[in-house]
Amino acid sequence: MLLTAATVCTTTTQAEHRTERDRSNVTHVQEIRNATVKISYADTTFLVDPMFAPKGFYEGFTDTYRSFLRNPLVDLPMQPSAILEGVDAVIITHTHLDHWDGVAQDMISKTMPIFVQNQQDQKVILSQGFKDVRILEQTEFQGVTLTKTNGQHGTDEMYQNPKIKMVLGEAMGVVFEAKGHETIYLAGDTIWRPEVDETIEKFNPDVIILNTGNALIDGFKASIIMGKEDTYRATQKAPDAKIVAVHMDAINHMSLTRKQLATYVKAQGIQEKVLIPLDGETLSF
Template sequence: MTLTIQHIRHATSLITIQGKTILLDPMLSDTGELPPIPFTRHVRRNPTVPLSVPLETFKHIDAILVTHLHVDHFDKTAKKILNKKMPVLCQPEDQQRILSWGFENVFPIEQFKHWEGIDFTRIRGQHAKGNISKLLGPVSGFILNTPDDGSLYIVGDCVLTDQIKQVFEQHKPRICIVNAPNAQLLFGSVITMIPEDIGTILKTSPSTKVVAVHMDAIRHCTSSRKDLLQYIEQQQLLDSVVIPEDGEYIYF
């Protein structure tokens, strides 16, 4: 069985695993339909690029997986158009808000959940360092594992912490999706991974294939695909890192 990732835009992907299609972190608004990100120096609206697929695409999914509820990971269009009976898997802190949006089947993952032949393990994350982390609220990553497909680690909007390094040391995931746009708030607070973190991850787990996303769609993300490509070329990591374009399929 083939594991497939279709990168839609920003942090949004369609993951097909164990024959099920899971929508990850749905930001489905058209260009300019979302406000500027608070506490950044950018005053123009988001996203900066259109959705790469028609909205009808999201009628053909089996579940939704949400790392956290910032507007660029679960937006107003997603709340409006997604089937309210669709299973939603999330961190426990987000269950009540998602229920309040009318979704009926919301499954919080405290540590572990088995769903439709897929094992989900939640990894606690940290959206920034210091007090900024409290401002931004909780965020999680998830490891999806099946006997046929191996492990896929969705890291989420996390800075690279010692705990996440330990996850790579212990699990050595076959594939990981990393948000590495060097997103910044005012005063230079970095709130995601940066290109150099991918190098650290691959030193820790050289067999992992990295899918790098979260670039070229929201204004406070300061590293572009071009920037990341330049870094991985310099570090000779081209065989280990994929930087998908919006709408692109990746087959494993």
Template sequence: MNIKQIRNATIIVEYAGKKFLIDPMLAEKGTYPPFPGSIKQDQYNPVVSLPTSVDEIISGIDAVIVTHLHLDHFDEAAQKLLPKDIKMFVQNKEEAKEVQNSGFQDVEVLTKDTVFEGIQLVKTKGEHGRGEELLKLMGEVCGVVFKHPSEKTLYVAGDTVWYEDVQKELDTHEPDVIVVNGGDNQFIEYGS
């Protein structure tokens, strides 16, 4: 297993001989305006440059996992730059349709029983904030657990706050390695 953070939630996971790109945000630094309602209204997104070329990032990728369709997890640049025939995993049927509408041909919804090239990919629960209004605004999110006999169990939590279902995922899968997106973005109206 090898995990390389690119920026934000964008990571490359090499696992059981396969290379996964998770939550690709591939635009140049400062391409997008600040997120509406966030406390960081002076920062255009992405806030840092890519550490290497896009070609190097996407070279040899076997599959892409998108935990949800927010701009900082699957941006317009990724939609344009990724090969349209690459294997794409998403969290639900609605998002699968949106990704297919972007031209991607091999889109699959993650479940608790997804298998890709002998690697079990388990969709996990997540909550993108606290409070009913904020959760409704932010929408669904997921994480993913990677399992293979030759590897340690990996849990990529995705954009979630700590709550009882995260503990249940930990108890169920007993991951050896956990990746958490910890950016502390806050929204003025909601206080979190």
């Protein structure tokens, strides 16, 4: 891991297997690759935004930064079967390719419970053969309360353009809550918006997972997700929370690397609050 906060969490390697007792008492957040995150929480394991394609499987996203590069830019750190081990449910924040790809669709059981943001995404995923697709608002699943949160996948200026608005679409975040466990806020593909402030104020999360790759599309200087300044802002908005930065180094339009974010975090003096896991790395809280 590039940055650690030893006083608040520990890390493990993929080879270190947790016991059932560990699983009950410790929260594990594993960065798989890009926005794909595996969260083991209160005896339940969620897989968020699975993208399983091998390196270079897809063309770069058109009309975006470095579209000449093929996606993903790096391979998975482990086999999809290992990623899926122990998974109880999948959460898809939105159906963009880098959050829900065809390889993942082929690998995941068609009876797996899947949580989505709205009827449109539910219809899409049902059409792909999945049988248990649930629209998330606020629900309890195996002892974990899941709450949908809102945001916006780009700036107001971008959403004034009908074509760009259609491409960007909607994306949700999720708050995870369980008695005796840290509250986790996974913001999803959003820029910093009033909805983000409101979620932090309402839920007072202990762990905040941010997509911080500063993804760029042609014709705009602003990002369609968060970046380094948003990472700093999160530490100020939630000074007692651990900030986990993901969604970097794997897709062509990401303009912020882990290394650059680590340099920025150190310069701001917030390195004890921000965690930047490598692909395959697990943070334990």
